[in-house]
Amino acid sequence: xxxxxxxxxxxxxxxxxxxxxxxxxxxxxxxxxxxxxxx
Amino acid sequence: xxxxxxxxxxxxxxxxxxxxxxxxxxxxxxxxxxxxxxxxxxxxxxxxxxxxxxxxxxxxxxxxxxxxxxxxxxxxxxxxxxxxxxxxxxxxxxxxxxxxxxxxxxxxxxxxxxxxxxxxxxxxxxxxxxxxxxxxxxxxxxxxxxxxxxxxxxxxxxxxxxxxxxxxxxxxxxxxxxxxxxxxxxxxxxxxxxxxxxxxxxxxxxxxxxxxxxxxxxxxxxxxxxxxxxxxxxxxxxxxxxxxxxxxxxxxxxxxxxxxxxxxxxxxxxxxxxxxxxxxxxxxxxxxxxxxxxxxxxxxxxxxxxxxxxxxxxxxxxxxxxxxxxxxxxxxxxxxxxxxxxxxxxxxxxxxxxxxxxxxxxxxxxxxxxxxxxxxxxxxxxxxxxxxxxxxxxxxxxxxxxxxxxxxxxxxxxxxxxxxxxxxxxxxxxxxxxxxxxxxxxxxxxxxxxxxxxxxxxxxxxxxxxxxxxxxxxxxxxxxxxxxxxxxxxxxxxxxxxxxxxxxxxxxxxxxxxxxxxxxxxxxxxxxxxxxxxxxxxxxxxxxxxxxxxxxxxxxxxxxxxxxxxxxxxxxxxxxxxxxxxxxxxxxxxxxxxxxxxxxxxxxxxxxxxxxxxxxxxxx
Numbered sequence: 001x002x003x004x005x006x007x008x009x010x011x012x013x014x015x016x017x018x019x020x021x022x023x024x025x026x027x028x029x030x031x032x033x034x035x036x037x038x039x
Numbered sequence: 040x041x042x043x044x045x046x047x048x049x050x051x052x053x054x055x056x057x058x059x060x061x062x063x064x065x066x067x068x069x070x071x072x073x074x075x076x077x078x079x080x081x082x083x084x085x086x087x088x089x090x091x092x093x094x095x096x097x098x099x100x101x102x103x104x105x106x107x108x109x110x111x112x113x114x115x116x117x118x119x120x121x122x123x124x125x126x127x128x129x130x131x132x133x134x135x136x137x138x139x140x141x142x143x144x145x146x147x148x149x150x151x152x153x154x155x156x157x158x159x160x161x162x163x164x165x166x167x168x169x170x171x172x173x174x175x176x177x178x179x180x181x182x183x184x185x186x187x188x189x190x191x192x193x194x195x196x197x198x199x200x201x202x203x204x205x206x207x208x209x210x211x212x213x214x215x216x217x218x219x220x221x222x223x224x225x226x227x228x229x230x231x232x233x234x235x236x237x238x239x240x241x242x243x244x245x246x247x248x249x250x251x252x253x254x255x256x257x258x259x260x261x262x263x264x265x266x267x268x269x270x271x272x273x274x275x276x277x278x279x280x281x282x283x284x285x286x287x288x289x290x291x292x293x294x295x296x297x298x299x300x301x302x303x304x305x306x307x308x309x310x311x312x313x314x315x316x317x318x319x320x321x322x323x324x325x326x327x328x329x330x331x332x333x334x335x336x337x338x339x340x341x342x343x344x345x346x347x348x349x350x351x352x353x354x355x356x357x358x359x360x361x362x363x364x365x366x367x368x369x370x371x372x373x374x375x376x377x378x379x380x381x382x383x384x385x386x387x388x389x390x391x392x393x394x395x396x397x398x399x400x401x402x403x404x405x406x407x408x409x410x411x412x413x414x415x416x417x418x419x420x421x422x423x424x425x426x427x428x429x430x431x432x433x434x435x436x437x438x439x440x441x442x443x444x445x446x447x448x449x450x451x452x453x454x455x456x457x458x459x460x461x462x463x464x465x466x467x468x469x470x471x472x473x474x475x476x477x478x479x480x481x482x483x484x485x486x487x488x489x490x491x492x493x494x495x496x497x498x499x500x501x502x503x504x505x506x507x508x509x510x511x512x513x514x515x516x517x518x519x520x521x522x523x524x525x526x527x528x529x530x531x532x533x534x535x536x537x538x539x540x541x542x543x544x545x546x547x548x549x550x551x552x553x554x555x556x557x558x559x560x561x562x563x564x565x566x567x568x569x570x571x572x573x574x575x576x577x578x579x580x581x582x583x584x585x586x587x588x589x590x591x592x593x594x595x596x597x598x599x600x601x602x603x604x605x606x607x608x609x610x611x612x613x614x615x616x617x618x619x620x621x622x623x624x625x626x627x628x629x630x631x632x633x634x635x636x637x638x639x640x641x642x643x644x645x646x647x648x649x650x651x652x653x654x655x656x657x658x659x
Binding site (some may be wrong): 004005010012013015016017019022024031037039 | 498
């Protein structure tokens with residue numbers, strides 16, 4: 001699996017997307033806000 | 040470390056004497072500072088410009104200092120001299136040189152430490168050459184500082200009288216500290232060849248540390264005076280100063296300016312030294328000279344880029360604190376009269392990024408192995424130029440009534456949001472990321488990774504960058520178009536963190552991936568086109584102009600106040616000039632500064648020349 005570059009790309013991409021979304025939600029929550037806008 | 044010290048003591052029997060003598064000197068200096076410190080600042084009873092309220096009999100309350108109410112007649116003038124432009128130009132020239140002479144010791148210290156660690160003498164020689172350039176610049180800094188002081192005393196005596204009453208103590212220590220700064224700098228430079236090897240080299244490095252500590256303290260003191268004028272503190276609600284100098288110094292904008300100036304100085308110093316290297320490269324006559332100055336220019340560009348990357352965030356923090364202190368000042372800064380100056384700033388910052396990246400791309404030609412990466416450069420250029428276009432899109436437009444009607448309002452429906460911060464933050468983060476990517480390509484240009492997992496590593500790198508850029512675009516587009524101001528401002532923080540995470544992780548991954556890498560084609564130092572050196576000149580000039588512009592903005596947002604909301608500016612020049620006028624003054628200053636810098640560069644060349652003079656001197 002470690003040598004299958006396309007598969008590793010997809011796995012890392014999904015992992016990074018989830019990581020960054022989690023970061024976004026955590027930071028917005030720290031500011032008393034949500035990730036998606038609620039008027 | 041301990042082993043080194045005991046070895047050094049064994050090698051240098053005079054060390055014990057040295058230690059006592061040095062300790063004695065330090066103790067004496069400290070005693071002089073503590074015992075000789077002036078008492079509390081007292082308002083002069085005979086000074087009609089400053090009113091001092093008399094303390095109640097028997098109380099321990101100190102005299103308070105009230106700002107004077109002036110008229111235009113209170114400002115002396117010299118025929119043919121515009122007071123405002125004089126102080127503006129002299130202060131800016133002083134600041135340009137001060138930034139340079141404070142920055143150079145920072146990276147000289149680091150380069151000397153790297154040289155000690157790797158035992159590569161090239162680093163030591165380069166560090167020595169850098170500090171040599173700053174010696175002449177140091178004199179010019181002091182001369183301009185003196186000229187600034189005289190200009191303020193002669194042309195704005197009441198303002199200077201007020202500030203020296205509020206900050207008298209710190210000004211006194213500032214002056215004293217120059218003894219320490221000069222001593223440290225001259226010892227550091229003149230003692231370079233003497234303090235070589237073993238313990239002496241560590242002593243020399245410590246001198247560099249002391250030089251940096253004193254220089255940074257000097258900057259922090261002066262920053263306190265200038266930020267007090269913008270965001271005064273330590274005053275009561277009536278605007279009276281009761282003697283708490285620390286409160287006055289430790290005002291709202293002090294630390295944001297300290298941080299921003301510290302980082303910006305490093306970037307600026309790198310760019311000026313890069314210009315020096317470019318100058319010497321272009322005037323080199325021998326291949327070894329070309330190779331040496333090419334290498335120096337690369338290192339200087341690296342220092343400039345490294346400090347340039349976090350700089351937008353430090354600037355954003357400063358602007359956020361200006362807003363937090365005074366919404367009115369913040370809106371004047373970025374939403375009012377000065378807004379278009381930030382478009383000029385955007386153009387200059389884009390120039391800096393393009394110029395720094397162009398230098399890296401040209402530099403890839405030093406190695407034949409870079410040919411395999413050439414095809415990616417156009418995509419890096421497209422991304423950086425695209426970000427640049429967004430970066431300098433304005434928000435408010437100069438429109439005629441017909442244009443206003445055609446547009447359906449003051450802002451374009453889709454391009455309007457490109458003029459506000461979410462789009463700007465996205466653009467600058469993308470520029471920073473692609474600059475880091477340019478650097479990664481440069482690092483790889485002469486090597487091939489030999490680890491078994493190179494394909495997997497590259498896939499991971501690609502995924503990291505793709506996910507990060509997608510996140511930046513999501514945050515910028517969603518919050519820019521579909522949310523309110525609070526969300527827009529908050530969205531900048533996850534964007535910054537995304538960029539920082541990508542840079543740290545990708546550089547770490549790359550370093551591990553290229554451990555034990557095979558050199559595919561050596562780096563030919565000196566084999567770089569001349570136009571790359573002009574990119575280094577552009578970097579230095581753009582940086583200088585940018586600093587001049589930002590200095591004007593920082594000072595100009597005080598508008599008709601010497602000290603915001605406390606001490607009104609009643610001088611004939613108390614108006615905000617047109618953008619064109621301000622730009623012309625900044626340009627004039629930049630030209631003057633560049634002329635002085637070229638003189639400094641030329642001097643460094645001249646000092647090593649010898650003219651054969653047989654027949655001139657008497658024979659013995």
